[in-house]
Amino acid sequence: MRRRNWKIAATLTGVILTVILLRSCVATSYLIPSTGMENSLYRGERILVNKWSYGLRLPFISLWGYHRWGDKPVRKDDILVFNNPANLSQTAIDQREVYIGRCLGVPGDTLWVDSLFSVIPSEKNAPDQKFLYTYPRKKEKQLDSLLTILSIRPNVLLGQDTAKNVRSFSRYEYYLLEQALGTNNWIEPVDKEDSVDVLKPLIIPGKGKAVRVYPWNMTLLRNTLVLHERKRADIKNDTLYIEGKPVQHCYFMKDYYWVGANNSINLSDSRLFGLVPKDHVIGKAAVIWFSKEQDTGFFNGYRWDRIWRRIK
Numbered sequence: 001m002r003r004r005n006w007k008i009a010a011t012l013t014g015v016i017l018t019v020i021l022l023r024s025c026v027a028t029s030y031l032i033p034s035t036g037m038e039n040s041l042y043r044g045e046r047i048l049v050n051k052w053s054y055g056l057r058l059p060f061i062s063l064w065g066y067h068r069w070g071d072k073p074v075r076k077d078d079i080l081v082f083n084n085p086a087n088l089s090q091t092a093i094d095q096r097e098v099y100i101g102r103c104l105g106v107p108g109d110t111l112w113v114d115s116l117f118s119v120i121p122s123e124k125n126a127p128d129q130k131f132l133y134t135y136p137r138k139k140e141k142q143l144d145s146l147l148t149i150l151s152i153r154p155n156v157l158l159g160q161d162t163a164k165n166v167r168s169f170s171r172y173e174y175y176l177l178e179q180a181l182g183t184n185n186w187i188e189p190v191d192k193e194d195s196v197d198v199l200k201p202l203i204i205p206g207k208g209k210a211v212r213v214y215p216w217n218m219t220l221l222r223n224t225l226v227l228h229e230r231k232r233a234d235i236k237n238d239t240l241y242i243e244g245k246p247v248q249h250c251y252f253m254k255d256y257y258w259v260g261a262n263n264s265i266n267l268s269d270s271r272l273f274g275l276v277p278k279d280h281v282i283g284k285a286a287v288i289w290f291s292k293e294q295d296t297g298f299f300n301g302y303r304w305d306r307i308w309r310r311i312k
Contacts, residue, residue: 028282029289030081030098036261036268037100040079040311042303046290047311049081053284062092066279074257074278078103079285079311082259085227086273093280100285101269105258107206112171112199117220117271119260120199130168132158132190137165139186150176166190175201179214205252205275213240213248220274221250228277229253254278285311 032045041047051057055071058064074080080103083096090096104119105111112120135143137160147155152173159166169177169187178185205211205224213221218240225233225242229252234241242250256275261268270276288309293301 030100030285032100034268036263037079037102038263040102040262041100041285041288042291042306044292044294045288045306047288048286049283050286051283053078053286054278054281057094057279057282059094061094061279066093068279074103074106074255074281076103076106076109080257080259080276081282081285082276083280083282084273085276085280088227096280098282099259099268099273101259101261103257104260104270105202105204107204107209107255107257109204109258111202111204111258113202114199115216117202118264119202119258130170131174132166132168133174133187134164134166134190135187137163140165143167143187146177146180150180152176171199172201202258204258205250205254205256207253207255208251210249210251213250224252224256224275225250227274228256257281287311 028049028051030047030049032041032043032047035043052070053072054074055068058067058069079100081098081100083093084099087096114120140157147153150173152169155167155169155173157165158168174187177187181187200214200216202217203211205221211217211221215238218235218238222233222235222240225231232243239246240250241247255278257278258270259276260270288306288311291303291306293303
């Protein structure tokens, strides 16, 4: 009898250890809590997260720090599962809340964002798309000199009236002109509704890369440095100070990602918690293993066509 009990106990222990090992080192299940990822994932669905997609992040980070076996890069448009990067109450990264979102930007990418840091799709607002702008005729020589300095060529005069001239610039060209002219910007979009001056290029930081500091991205960079780079950073009189020194560029020791929700109304993405460091990434959403409509009976409401579907 004792031998039989020992075998049962050993079997149960083996099963428990196997489950723990699989959950820690291979894959884990995650419940979709909201409508933020529709139409890729629906609220209430359960998915499997592949922990080896970007290399295995070793568990128990609080004990021996962050390490990742077989490190692989995150790809743009991947659906990531990651720990909340803005949780200040929990120091252990792997103990923070788990979020999900689509990777919109990887290190080195330039994203065009509005004042709320919403990403403008490139197919709708391509950086090389031309827009019409007017400027005072008396500024013609000054503009020509500025275009030469900024290497914006060729660029021809498209029209004029008694007071103003008209030229066309791409989004990036206008951004360069706007930065050069500063607060004394005398170049204006012809169509105010198509104005692109509120859009800014957001460069996603990467390990060892420099990012230029501007007034509009200063708070984001400061928070990233404090939360994830463990640096002392402050903003004083519209200037960013790192370790007590004013800077115009930031350097980072980690790779970062910009994550967005499929549903733009849902703000549980990088617009809320900022950049996601690589050490917060758990893995890639792989497959849906359970899907059922909300508020349906036990025997109906199952989405059989979605069960075991690969997540894209």
